[in-house]
Amino acid sequence: MKPLxxxxxxxxxxxxxxxxxxxxxxxxxxxxxxxxxxxxxGTFGINLSKSTLSxxxxxxxxxxxxxxxxxxxxxxxxxxxxxxxxxxxxxxxxSVLQAVEESDxxxxxx
Amino acid sequence: MKPLxxxxxxxxxxxxxxxxxxxxxxxxxxxxxxxxxxxxxGTFGINLSKSTLSxxxxxxxxxxxxxxxxxxxxxxxxxxxxxxxxxxxxxxxxSVLQAVEESDxxxxxx
DNA sequence: CCAGGTGTTCGCCAACCAGCGAACACTTGC
DNA sequence: GCAAGTGTTCGCTGGTTGGCGAACACCTGG
Numbered sequence: 001m002k003p004l005x006x007x008x009x010x011x012x013x014x015x016x017x018x019x020x021x022x023x024x025x026x027x028x029x030x031x032x033x034x035x036x037x038x039x040x041x042g043t044f045g046i047n048l049s050k051s052t053l054s055x056x057x058x059x060x061x062x063x064x065x066x067x068x069x070x071x072x073x074x075x076x077x078x079x080x081x082x083x084x085x086x087x088x089x090x091x092x093x094x095s096v097l098q099a100v101e102e103s104d105x106x107x108x109x110x
Numbered sequence: 111m112k113p114l115x116x117x118x119x120x121x122x123x124x125x126x127x128x129x130x131x132x133x134x135x136x137x138x139x140x141x142x143x144x145x146x147x148x149x150x151x152g153t154f155g156i157n158l159s160k161s162t163l164s165x166x167x168x169x170x171x172x173x174x175x176x177x178x179x180x181x182x183x184x185x186x187x188x189x190x191x192x193x194x195x196x197x198x199x200x201x202x203x204x205s206v207l208q209a210v211e212e213s214d215x216x217x218x219x220x
Numbered sequence: 221c222c223a224g225g226t227g228t229t230c231g232c233c234a235a236c237c238a239g240c241g242a243a244c245a246c247t248t249g250c
Numbered sequence: 251g252c253a254a255g256t257g258t259t260c261g262c263t264g265g266t267t268g269g270c271g272a273a274c275a276c277c278t279g280g
Contacts, residue, residue, distance in 0.1 A: 001246055001257080014213035018132035018206070022125050023238085041257065052239055054258055059237095074247045074256045089209035091201055096124070099199035103124035111227080111276060133268085151227065162269055164228055169267095184226045184277045 001070045004061060009084040012064035017089070020063035026056050027100055030065060033080040034097055040075035111180045114171060119194040122174035127199070130173035136166050137210055140175060143190040144207055150185035 007013075020026055025046050032044050041057055048056075057078065060066045064081060071077035085093045117123075130136055135156050142154050151167055158166075167188070170176045174191060181187035195203045 012213070014206070014209045015132050015134060015137070017209075018128050022128035022132055024125060025238090027125070042255090048238090049240055050257065051241075051259080055238075058258090072247095074245095076257070088212060089205065091205035092209050095199065095201035095205050096128070099124045099127075099202050102198060103122070135268095152225090158268095159270055160227065161229080161271075165268075168228090182277095184275095186227070 001074060001076075003070055004068050004076075006061060006067055006081075007064040009064070009081075009088055012081075012085070012088055014089065016063035017065055017085075017092075020059050020065050021096055023056070023059075024104065025053075026060055027104070029056065029060060029078075030080065031097060031100060033066060033078060034082075034093075037079045038077050040071060041078060042075075111184060111186075113180055114178050114186075116171060116177055116191075117174040119174070119191075119198055122191075122195070122198055124199065126173040127175055127195075127202070130169050130175050131206055133166070133169075134214065135163075136170055137214070139166065139170060139188075140190065141207060141210060143176060143188060144192075144203075147189045148187050150181060151188060152185075 021030065025048060028046060029044055033039065041053060044053075046053060057066070057068060057076075061068050065085065067079045067081050068076045069079070080093075082093065131140065135158060138156060139154055143149065151163060154163075156163060167176070167178060167186075171178050175195065177189045177191050178186045179189070190203075192203065
């Protein structure tokens with residue numbers, strides 16, 4: 001499987017990141033990764049079609065929020081670009097993740 | 111002038127806030143208010159039509175990011191809902207504002 | 221009362237976005 | 251080689267968004 005392209009850490013744009021996070025499905029992806037990195041795309045328990053899911057992963061990847069590497073078999077290994085995000089936007093990811101649990105507990109528990 | 115309605119602090123939604131902030135003109139408004147509260151809408155140095163500006167203020171207001179009160183004369187006094195945002199989403203606003211200066215310095219200096 | 225200044229609202233338009241299914245690509249395993 | 255499994259891409263659709271100008275509402279000052 002072709003490796004996908006990712007923005008460099010220093011090219012990560014705040015508007016792209018905020019836009020990527022301003023959507024419940026994508027937020028759930030991020031939140032799930034924050035709890036357990038390295039999952040393939042299909043393991044997020046989101047009730048959307050494959051194509052829609054793939055599009056959401058693409059938005060997150062192109063915003064620089066997640067990294068998608070070719071994993072074993074045909075899976076994509078998704079990881080949060082935690083350190084890079086923290087270096088560029090200190091505290092942002094953590095405060096957003098904390099905010100989600102405050103504002104959208106259903107998502108947090110589901 | 112009619113007073114405008116604002117969401118209660120506890121009803122502020124993280125997705126609405128992130129969406130509101132994921133736009134350079136609106137971000138500039140927030141950033142300007144962070145530096146100096148209480149300005150009328152026309153004093154933000156944004157090169158957009160009045161109607162577009164008004165729409166952006168509406169998005170920010172309905173998201174709970176800013177408060178718009180009827181000021182002296184016909185002006186709206188815009189203020190950041192800093193304390194309320196901080197209470198609900200601790201650290202979020204500050205990290206976003208800091209992130210903007212990192213990611214969009216042109217906006218910061220303009 | 222009328223003019224000037226500030227914002228809001230209303231159409232309108234082009235662009236974007238989230239959703240889907242179908243088809244394709246790629247790897248593993250039989 | 252072929253089926254199964256996982257993601258991606260493409261085309262399409264409906265809804266939302268951001269932009270504008272024009273018209274209106276409202277207050278202040280002549």
